[in-house]
Amino acid sequence: MSEHTLTRQQREEQTESTESTESTATACPECSGSLVIDDEHGETVCEDCGLVVESDEIDRGPEWRAFDSSEKDEKSRVGAPTTNMMHDKGLSTNIDWRDKDAYGNSLSGKQRQKMQRLRKWNERFRTRDSKERNLKQALGEIDRMASALGLPENVRETASVIYRRALDEDLLPGRSIEGVSTASVYAAARQAGVPRSLDEITEVSRVEKSEIARTYRYVVRELGLEVRPADPESYVPRFASSLELSDEAEHRARQLLQNAKEQGVHSGKSPVGLAAAAVYAAALLTNEKTTQAAVSEVADISEVTIRNRYHELLEAEQDLPVA
Numbered sequence: 190m191s192e193h194t195l196t197r198q199q200r201e202e203q204t205e206s207t208e209s210t211e212s213t214a215t216a217c218p219e220c221s222g223s224l225v226i227d228d229e230h231g232e233t234v235c236e237d238c239g240l241v242v243e244s245d246e247i248d249r250g251p252e253w254r255a256f257d258s259s260e261k262d263e264k265s266r267v268g269a270p271t272t273n274m275m276h277d278k279g280l281s282t283n284i285d286w287r288d289k290d291a292y293g294n295s296l297s298g299k300q301r302q303k304m305q306r307l308r309k310w311n312e313r314f315r316t317r318d319s320k321e322r323n324l325k326q327a328l329g330e331i332d333r334m335a336s337a338l339g340l341p342e343n344v345r346e347t348a349s350v351i352y353r354r355a356l357d358e359d360l361l362p363g364r365s366i367e368g369v370s371t372a373s374v375y376a377a378a379r380q381a382g383v384p385r386s387l388d389e390i391t392e393v394s395r396v397e398k399s400e401i402a403r404t405y406r407y408v409v410r411e412l413g414l415e416v417r418p419a420d421p422e423s424y425v426p427r428f429a430s431s432l433e434l435s436d437e438a439e440h441r442a443r444q445l446l447q448n449a450k451e452q453g454v455h456s457g458k459s460p461v462g463l464a465a466a467a468v469y470a471a472a473l474l475t476n477e478k479t480t481q482a483a484v485s486e487v488a489d490i491s492e493v494t495i496r497n498r499y500h501e502l503l504e505a506e507q508d509l510p511v512a
Contacts, residue, residue, distance in 0.1 A: 348370075
C-alpha cells in the first residue's frame with residue numbers, strides 16, 4: 190500500500206513539474222505572451238512585454254558549424270585531439286603510474302597488483318610490431334631533445350611528422366633511430382624559424398656531430414624538405430636575452446647584420462658566428478657591459494670566430510654609402 194501511495198505521489202509531482210515547465214517554456218508568467226529563445230545571449234524572452242524569463246542558459250551544442258551531414262561527421266569528436274607526437278596519435282588508453290584513485294587515495298595491495306598487470310598488458314597492446322616500437326622510441330627522443338632545447342610544440346609536431354615520413358619511406362636501414370630523430374628536430378627547428386646550432390643539438394643528442402650532419406643532409410635530400418639557410422638574425426633575440434642586453438642593443442645587432450647582408454659579408458660564414466659577433470659589437474656600441482667570453486659561452490662558438498666576424502661587421506658598416 191505504501192509503495193502504491195509513494196508511486197502515485199511521485200507521478201503527481203512529476204506531472205506538476207512537467208506542466209509547470211511546459212507553461213514556463215511556452216507562456217510568459219506576466220502577460221501570458223509567447224516566449225522566444227535568444228541563443229546569442231542565452232536568454233528566454235517574452236515577445237510581447239520583453240520580460241526575461243530565463244538567463245545564462247547553457248549552450249549544449251558544439252562550438253563549430255556544419256553545413257551538411259558529411260561535414261558534421263568530420264567535425265564531431267570525442268576525447269582529446271589526435272597528435273603526431275605520440276606513436277598511436279593519442280588514441281590509446283593511458284594508465285597513470287601513480288597507484289591512486291580519482292580522489293587521491295592510495296589503492297589497496299590487491300588493486301595495485303591489478304593495475305600493474307593492466308599497465309603491462311596495455312603497454313604490450315600499444316606497440317603491436319617493431320615499426321611501432323621504433324616510432325615510440327624515436328618520438329620519445331624527439332620530445333626529450335625538444336624539451337632540453339626549449340623548442341615550442343609546433344616544432345615537436347613537425348619533427349614527428351618528418352620522422353614518420355622517413356620511417357614510411359624506409360630511410361632508417363643503416364642509420365640509428367637517435368640519428369634520424371635528431372636530424373628531424375634540427376630540420377623542424379630551421380623550418381619553423383627558431384633554429385638551433387649544430388653544437389647545441391649535439392649537446393642534447395646521443396649521437397656524434399658528424400653523424401647528425403650526415404643524417405640531416407640525407408633526410409632533407411630524400412624527403413625533399415624545403416629548408417632555407419639559417420638567418421643570423423633569428424639567433425639574435427636568444428643571445429641578447431641570455432646576455433640580458435637591452436632592446437636597443439638587440440636592434441643595433443639586427444642593423445649590423447642587415448648591413449652585412451647588403452655588403453655580401455654573410456656569404457659563406459656561419460650564421461651563429463655572425464649573430465654572436467653582431468651581439469657583441471652592438472653591446473659595445475650601446476655602452477653595455479659584456480665580454481667575448483660571455484658571448485662565446487652563450488653562442489657556443491670560439492672567441493676567435495667572434496673577433497674575426499666582429500671586425501668584418503664593423504668594416505661592412507663603415508663601407509656603406511652615406512645617404
